[in-house]
Amino acid sequence: MIGSQKMMIEEKSPGAPRWVKKLLIPALIGGVVGYAAAAGMMTFIDSSAVGGLDKSATIAALVGVVYAVIGLGVGFGTASPAIGARFLNVEDADELREQKKVLTLSGAAMALWGASILALALAAPDGPVPQNVALAVGAGGLVIGTWLSLPAYRASDELMRAISLEASAMSFGLVLLVAGTWAMLAHLGYSAGPAPLDLLSLFYVLMLVASFITVGRRGMLAPR
Amino acid sequence: MENRLKQHRDTKGWSQGELARRLGVSRQTINAVETDKYDPSLPLALRMSRLFEVAVPELFIDDWEPEDDD
Numbered sequence: 526m527i528g529s530q531k532m533m534i535e536e537k538s539p540g541a542p543r544w545v546k547k548l549l550i551p552a553l554i555g556g557v558v559g560y561a562a563a564a565g566m567m568t569f570i571d572s573s574a575v576g577g578l579d580k581s582a583t584i585a586a587l588v589g590v591v592y593a594v595i596g597l598g599v600g601f602g603t604a605s606p607a608i609g610a611r612f613l614n615v616e617d618a619d620e621l622r623e624q625k626k627v628l629t630l631s632g633a634a635m636a637l638w639g640a641s642i643l644a645l646a647l648a649a650p651d652g653p654v655p656q657n658v659a660l661a662v663g664a665g666g667l668v669i670g671t672w673l674s675l676p677a678y679r680a681s682d683e684l685m686r687a688i689s690l691e692a693s694a695m696s697f698g699l700v701l702l703v704a705g706t707w708a709m710l711a712h713l714g715y716s717a718g719p720a721p722l723d724l725l726s727l728f729y730v731l732m733l734v735a736s737f738i739t740v741g742r743r744g745m746l747a748p749r
Numbered sequence: 750m751e752n753r754l755k756q757h758r759d760t761k762g763w764s765q766g767e768l769a770r771r772l773g774v775s776r777q778t779i780n781a782v783e784t785d786k787y788d789p790s791l792p793l794a795l796r797m798s799r800l801f802e803v804a805v806p807e808l809f810i811d812d813w814e815p816e817d818d819d
């Protein structure tokens with residue numbers, strides 16, 4: 526989740542007010558890229574290649590797209606610091622160079638997690654991805670992404686380690702609250718129980734929510 | 750916790766990046782400490798005090814007072 530806090534964007538364009546450079550332009554870039562990716566996925570889902578998916582699979586696919594976009598954005602920004610400093614929330618390109626290892630690993634982990642849930646969302650029989658391929662990508666992406674997050678954690682300094690631990694603790698609390706409440710209602714017959722993909726989507730979304738709350742509380746979403 | 754890290758850094762004429770490099774942490778950490786969003790670990794606080802040649806209580810201000818035993 527370290528990568529996600531970097532997707533809060535930044536600057537350039539000499540002469541423009543600070544809030545335009547630090548907030549408006551990056552937010553617009555993020556919004557346009559995010560909207561385009563989500564719209565592209567919805568178009569693909571509705572195309573003849575897929576023929577539509579149920580609600581759980583559609584939500585899971587969109588969650589996968591969000592993770593993939595964030596992961597690829599962080600990876601691209603880190604690989605091209607001069608460009609990355611314009612849309613990632615850093616002071617300058619050198620800061621991206623200084624944190625290259627952590628950000629590259631984190632970005633790769635997020636992209637793999639995104640690919641993992643995306644493959645599961647598009648799995649047969651409803652989707653076009655054969656089930657054995659979906660299993661390989663789903664499990665492989667999850668395991669390799671998690672494996673990459675370990676060296677990223679080790680290469681982090683104490684602030685990032687504290688944030689990782691806080692975000693993990695908060696996401697557990699959120700999962701307990703949301704999934705627990707859902708399970709309680711389903712057990713008592715007030716609602717349908719969560720489908721397997723719903724649970725996966727919940728884990729992914731709540732982890733992202735917890736990460737953003739944590740980095741926000743540490744002042745890391747404020748423009749640098 | 751309130752701190753005087755920025756004042757001491759300014760006195761030395763160092764950027765956040767320069768201080769981060771000297772302490773072996775990220776600029777984000779320096780920024781978070783200076784804006785009171787993060788209290789550093791004891792080892793990092795001790796490194797800061799050695800770097801600026803001041804006592805830790807000179808860098809980090811805590812209003813807590815022990816209760817009187819009487």
